[in-house]
Amino acid sequence: AHMTELTTRESAVFLGLSVRTFWRVAAPHLRPRRYSLRSIRWQLGELEAYRAHVTDPSTVLAQEVTRRTRTGGMADLLRRHGCIG
Secondary structure: OOOOEEOHHHHHHHHOOOHHHHHHHHHHHOOOEEOOOOOEEEEHHHHHHHHHHHOOOOOHHHHHHHHHOOOOHHHHHHHHOOOOO
16 A cells, blocks of 8 residues: 655645754654655655654653744644643
């Protein structure tokens, strides 16, 4: 079965982040599928798992992300899920 794969821009949009913030807070925790230097794909399943993980306030990752993103998409995402005030 073919896993759904997203571009970096699509992945950032999926997580509600800017591309820059995606590289800073999300990419280090994901394994990219690299077809070429310019063509990197991210698996939807991993992105969903990452989102679930960072929106669970008990995880170390969520605490790290909260610390590193004062504003912007990920902070909004965490706020929507009631993880930060």
